[in-house]
Amino acid sequence: MGEIFNNPAVAVQSWYVVARSAEVRPGRALSRELARRRVAVYRGRDGKVQALGGRCPHLGADLGRGQVIGDRLQCVFHRWTFDRSGRCVHAPSLDAIPPSARTFSYPTDERYGAVWIFNGPRALFPIPSFSRWSDEQLAAVALPPQTINCHPHVVTCNGLDIHHFKAVHGLEFAEAPVAEQLDPYRIRLRLRIRLRGRSFFQIALRRIAGDVVDVTFTTWGGNLATLEGSAGPVPLLVLFTHRPSAGGRSASQTFLFAPRQRGWRRWIGTDLLLLGALRLIMGNILARDRALLDTLEFRSNLTAADAALATFVLQVNAMQVFDPESSGSLNEPAGADDARSAPAAGEAAP
Numbered sequence: 001m002g003e004i005f006n007n008p009a010v011a012v013q014s015w016y017v018v019a020r021s022a023e024v025r026p027g028r029a030l031s032r033e034l035a036r037r038r039v040a041v042y043r044g045r046d047g048k049v050q051a052l053g054g055r056c057p058h059l060g061a062d063l064g065r066g067q068v069i070g071d072r073l074q075c076v077f078h079r080w081t082f083d084r085s086g087r088c089v090h091a092p093s094l095d096a097i098p099p100s101a102r103t104f105s106y107p108t109d110e111r112y113g114a115v116w117i118f119n120g121p122r123a124l125f126p127i128p129s130f131s132r133w134s135d136e137q138l139a140a141v142a143l144p145p146q147t148i149n150c151h152p153h154v155v156t157c158n159g160l161d162i163h164h165f166k167a168v169h170g171l172e173f174a175e176a177p178v179a180e181q182l183d184p185y186r187i188r189l190r191l192r193i194r195l196r197g198r199s200f201f202q203i204a205l206r207r208i209a210g211d212v213v214d215v216t217f218t219t220w221g222g223n224l225a226t227l228e229g230s231a232g233p234v235p236l237l238v239l240f241t242h243r244p245s246a247g248g249r250s251a252s253q254t255f256l257f258a259p260r261q262r263g264w265r266r267w268i269g270t271d272l273l274l275l276g277a278l279r280l281i282m283g284n285i286l287a288r289d290r291a292l293l294d295t296l297e298f299r300s301n302l303t304a305a306d307a308a309l310a311t312f313v314l315q316v317n318a319m320q321v322f323d324p325e326s327s328g329s330l331n332e333p334a335g336a337d338d339a340r341s342a343p344a345a346g347e348a349a350p
Contacts, residue, residue, distance in 0.1 A: 005222075005316045006151045006298050008248035011035040012319040013120035014185075014221030015127050017241040017253050020142065021113050024049055029073060031064025033251070034119065035244040037325055039106065040064040041115060044071035049110055050084050051117045053103035053324050057088070063103070104324030112140045112239065112255050120322040125185045128220045130228050130237055130257070138237065138257040145253045150293040152223040152242030152250040153316050158289055159217040159225050159240070160189055160308040168288055174212050179308040182218075184319070187312055189217045222316040235259060254286070 004010055011034055018032040018041050029042035031054050038054025040063035052073060054063050061077035068074075072089065074081040080101065081090040088101035107118040111127050112135075118124075129135070148155055158164065160179065165171045174192040181187050193213045215229030215236055227238040237257035242250040302310050 003317055004319065004321055005153050005300075005313045006248075008151060008244065009036060010321045010323070011119050011244055012222050012316065013118070013124055013322050014223050014319070015116050015118050015123070015125075016223065016243040017114045018051065018117050018243065019115045021049075021110050021115055024115055027068045029064050029066050029068055031062055033243075033245045034117075036246070037323070038062060038064065039117060040066065040073060041117075042066075042068050042073050044068060044084075046071055049108055049115050051106040051108045051115070052082060052086050053106075055103070055325070056080060057101055057103055058091075111135070113142060114241075114253070114255075120320065124320070125183075125221060128218075128224050128226050128239055130226060131216075132228070133237065133257070133259070137259055139260050140255050140257050143254045143256065145251065146290070147245065148242075148250040148252050148290065148293055150250055150296055151248050151298070152244050152252075153313075154296065154298045155242050155250050155252065155293055156219055156223055156225050156240065157309055157312045158293065159227070160187065160219065160312050161306070162189070162308060163305055164289075165191075165193070168292065177308075179311065181311055181315065184315065185221050187219045187308070187315060189308060191215050191217065219312060222312075222319060 004012060016034060018034075018039055019030065024030065024041055024043045026043050026047060027045060029040055032039045032041060039051050040054040041049065041051045042064075043049050045068070048071065050071070050073075052063060055061070056063055056075040056077060058075070058078055058080055061075050063073055063075055063082070066073050066076045069081065072081050072083050074090075079090075079092050080088050082103060083089050084105060086103040086105035088097050091097050091101060107120070107123050109116045109118075109127060116127055130138070162177050162179075165173075172194045174194040177192075178190045179187060191214070193215065194211060213229060213231050213236075215227060217225060217227050219225045223242045223244070225240040227236055227240075229236040235258060239255040239257070241253045241255070243252075245251045300313065302313070
């Protein structure tokens with residue numbers, strides 16, 4: 001254990017949120033961290049977002065500080081210009097462009113009002129979604145981004161830590177939780193939570209949801225997770241995203257979802273009310289976890305009671321790791337297909 005899991009030097013082949021869509025304005029570029037390297041994100045004049053390896057192959061200048069020219073990105077240092085594929089197409093100081101003058105082009109997508117990149121030549125699984133809802137049926141809101149002093153893999157597996165729900169949140173289970181590995185990139189934990197606590201939070205939640213709440217927590221790719229269920233009339237639809245940043249920390253962004261309303265429900269803002277209720281519920285839970293994760297120094301002394309965590313650690317350690325600035329994938333290399341070749345949710349991953 002630990003070769004890949006909780007290792008700040010590597011990043012598994014997975015989807016990562018690198019910016020809000022509104023941050024990447026047409027004709028502008030910005031830089032983001034991914035583990036120990038930079039990613040340059042820009043929106044071309046045609047409105048499409050692209051992400052390239054963030055260091056110019058010439059002398060290593062930050063391409064995120066460059067200038068967008070049409071659908072290309074120009075380095076601010078010596079004006080080498082790169083197209084969407086990462087190939088240098090113009091170097092004003094050279095008679096001929098060397099073959100090494102290229103940078104990596106990340107598979108890129110926009111969803112839930114965010115810019116996503118896949119750390120690898122092609123997407124191995126889809127961006128997380130919900131089993132009973134399509135994107136068109138949901139309204140999404142992003143909570144303020146956070147930097148958690150903990151590796152993304154450790155933050156993600158917190159939702160599989162069955163016994164911390166009892167110890168930290170005072171929750172009981174109506175039935176024994178069931179964990180199953182869906183494929184090489186996903187683990188699902190089914191929970192039936194009985195609300196018997198006497199805290200203000202549980203009393204208030206019990207009035208809304210009744211005595212039992214059914215939820216499903218699913219990890220995706222080691223750094224992402226979805227929570228799906230309902231608390232009475234309040235749908236519990238949450239997406240947790242984590243991106244490794246310097247020092248083994250996690251650049252985290254959480255998204256909340258509510259069904260889009262029609263007719264008079266839309267007029268009175270029912271979706272906003274549902275999002276507000278969900279925000280209160282998740283805020284109470286996440287605040288306690290955040291305080292613990294910020295001071296956690298992870299150790300892999302797992303016990304028999306940590307079976308779900310052990311499965312997750314093993315799954316992460318079996319994932320492919322990719323670094324375009326070195327030799328590429330540290331495990332078996334993938335092909336160079338476009339991100340759109342990713343399987344749909346529920347399909348078998350290649």
